[in-house]
Amino acid sequence: MSRADDGSPGFGVTVAALAVVVFLQVPVIVVVLAAFSTTSYLTIPPQGVTLAWFGKVLSDPTYLAAIRMSLILAFGSTAISLVLGVAAAYALFRKALPGAEAITSFLMAPLILPAVVIGVALLQYFSLTGLRGSLFSLLMAHVVITAPYIVRSALASLSGVDLATEEAARVLGANGLEAFRLVTLPLILPGLVAGALFAFITSLDNVPVTIFLISANQTTLPVLIFTSVEMGVDPSIAAVSTLLIVGTGATLLIAERWSGFHRFV
Amino acid sequence: MIRYRHGIMLLAPLALVLAGFFLLPVVMMLPTSFREYVPGLGLAPGVWTLENYTRIITDDYYREVIWRTLGLGLFVTLACLLLGYPLAYLIARGPERWRVPLILLVVFPMLLNLVVRSFGWIALLANRGLVNNLLTELGLIASPLKLMFNLTGLMIGLTHIYLPFMVLMLVAAIRNVPRDVEAAAATLGSSRAHVFAAVTLPLSAPGILAGSILVFVLTISALVTPRMLGGPTFKVMATLIYDEYMQLLDWPSGSALSFALTFMAIGVIWLSSRLTRNWAGMA
Numbered sequence: 001m002s003r004a005d006d007g008s009p010g011f012g013v014t015v016a017a018l019a020v021v022v023f024l025q026v027p028v029i030v031v032v033l034a035a036f037s038t039t040s041y042l043t044i045p046p047q048g049v050t051l052a053w054f055g056k057v058l059s060d061p062t063y064l065a066a067i068r069m070s071l072i073l074a075f076g077s078t079a080i081s082l083v084l085g086v087a088a089a090y091a092l093f094r095k096a097l098p099g100a101e102a103i104t105s106f107l108m109a110p111l112i113l114p115a116v117v118i119g120v121a122l123l124q125y126f127s128l129t130g131l132r133g134s135l136f137s138l139l140m141a142h143v144v145i146t147a148p149y150i151v152r153s154a155l156a157s158l159s160g161v162d163l164a165t166e167e168a169a170r171v172l173g174a175n176g177l178e179a180f181r182l183v184t185l186p187l188i189l190p191g192l193v194a195g196a197l198f199a200f201i202t203s204l205d206n207v208p209v210t211i212f213l214i215s216a217n218q219t220t221l222p223v224l225i226f227t228s229v230e231m232g233v234d235p236s237i238a239a240v241s242t243l244l245i246v247g248t249g250a251t252l253l254i255a256e257r258w259s260g261f262h263r264f265v
Numbered sequence: 266m267i268r269y270r271h272g273i274m275l276l277a278p279l280a281l282v283l284a285g286f287f288l289l290p291v292v293m294m295l296p297t298s299f300r301e302y303v304p305g306l307g308l309a310p311g312v313w314t315l316e317n318y319t320r321i322i323t324d325d326y327y328r329e330v331i332w333r334t335l336g337l338g339l340f341v342t343l344a345c346l347l348l349g350y351p352l353a354y355l356i357a358r359g360p361e362r363w364r365v366p367l368i369l370l371v372v373f374p375m376l377l378n379l380v381v382r383s384f385g386w387i388a389l390l391a392n393r394g395l396v397n398n399l400l401t402e403l404g405l406i407a408s409p410l411k412l413m414f415n416l417t418g419l420m421i422g423l424t425h426i427y428l429p430f431m432v433l434m435l436v437a438a439i440r441n442v443p444r445d446v447e448a449a450a451a452t453l454g455s456s457r458a459h460v461f462a463a464v465t466l467p468l469s470a471p472g473i474l475a476g477s478i479l480v481f482v483l484t485i486s487a488l489v490t491p492r493m494l495g496g497p498t499f500k501v502m503a504t505l506i507y508d509e510y511m512q513l514l515d516w517p518s519g520s521a522l523s524f525a526l527t528f529m530a531i532g533v534i535w536l537s538s539r540l541t542r543n544w545a546g547m548a
Contacts, residue, residue, distance in 0.1 A: 017352040025373075026389070027385025028374060107283065109288075110287055113530070114527060120519055121290040208488040241378070253369075
């Protein structure tokens with residue numbers, strides 16, 4: 001059979017596809033280049049090269065507080081979601097309860113509702129209960145939007161686990177928790193790493209829920225960028241964005257080496 | 266099988282968090298959407314009304330925003346399909362050693378902060394942005410093209426943002442098409458284009474539908490990109506809700522719009538699941 005017949009992409013398809021890959025990277029490249037420009041407005045190619053904007057960002061207490069807040073929320077909500085999400089997925093996997101399908105739909109529901117709707121619903125709720133602006137309210141909001149990713153990846157990973165291995169551990173004298181920790185957990189760990197990464201990035205990325213819940217003196221990094229863009233664009237935004245780009249890229253490469261991340265997307 | 270009591274104990278923490286901080290808040294928004302808003306005062310006490318909902322359908326401005334939102338969803342979905350299919354095909358059927366790097370190059374912008382990506386498009390599309398500067402220097406245009414604060418900017422930005430989701434869905438769909446069916450069609454004398462149109466495309470239809478629904482729902486729900494590229498005046502439903510709450514403080518109207526948006530999103534998902542079930546019935 002000739003190569004043209006075996007369904008592998010032809011020259012035209014390949015060129016079009018590679019052009020789309022470039023299109024996907026264009027705004028990223030633009031932001032990184034703009035961050036090194038010596039002019040106070042954005043120019044490409046940059047007029048001269050400077051690291052001044054990075055210095056400005058890293059010595060600005062507003063940015064530093066926002067970065068700190070974002071990391072607290074992302075680490076905190078991912079950790080809480082991991083514990084609650086894996087426990088719930090495990091109960092569903094072991095068929096401990098009737099109506100597993102309905103329960104799963106309920107646990108996934110925050111993914112279906114538009115994020116802005118969850119945001120305004122929580123705004124009213126936290127205003128009425130007097131919790132608005134507290135770290136607790138923000139953490140719970142981020143658990144709501146991150147937990148579905150953990151549940152989904154845990155359920156997907158668990159579906160590949162043979163229950164007999166855990167039963168064997170039980171027969172050999174392990175208690176339920178030991179059997180889970182020593183047998184099942186290692187098997188689902190790569191999938192959980194991918195799910196946790198999705199959860200972490202979802203929290204770190206979130207604006208449409210967070211923006212309704214923050215108080216005046218505490219904001220997260222994406223909300224800060226979002227509101228500063230409305231005031232006007234300057235290269236310090238490009239610099240802090242570049243830090244995020246480098247951070248995301250590094251995390252993705254580490255996750256790929258560590259757990260073969262591309263298998264889970 | 267583990268016991269019922271253990272199951273409850275494992276499930277309860279997450280279920281309670283979702284009930285308390287997701288279900289209850291959304292349900293509590295429902296009565297608000299039937300209240301009357303008095304500017305400066307807040308909710309009129311003891312007054313219940315359907316007006317917040319009827320206004321969405323009768324008011325010209327609201328109608329315009331809804332049509333714009335739906336049109337945007339449709340266009341972005343089509344654009345993602347057209348741009349995404351060749352790339353998904355290359356990932357699914359191209360050289361093996363390209364696969365992982367290409368997937369990572371698709372996933373990277375998807376994982377990157379939405380605000381950062383939208384900011385990149387501002388730098389490109391603004392009046393003195395990169396695209397206009399380039400076109401002016403090449404002498405192709407005399408005055409800058411208006412690429413932001415209008416439909417064009419939102420279409421470009423949102424297509425870029427949601428393209429990775431479509432590509433990943435299509436890759437999975439194309440990989441599921443059995444290659445021997447294609448080979449059989451080719452052996453029987455079908456041209457390459459005909460094999461694609463008669464075999465590959467229909468067999469990847471479930472993935473096309475799933476990806477389209479996902480992109481459509483994400484697009485009509487989007488807040489960040491429409492706000493950053495559309496500015497405060499060129500509104501879609503999500504940015505309208507944002508302004509009702511944050512600028513006008515009109516919670517009744519904002520909550521009615523929220524339920525309308527939710528209804529649209531869930532309606533589209535429900536319709537598509539009906540459609541898939543019918544397909545499964547025909548097979």
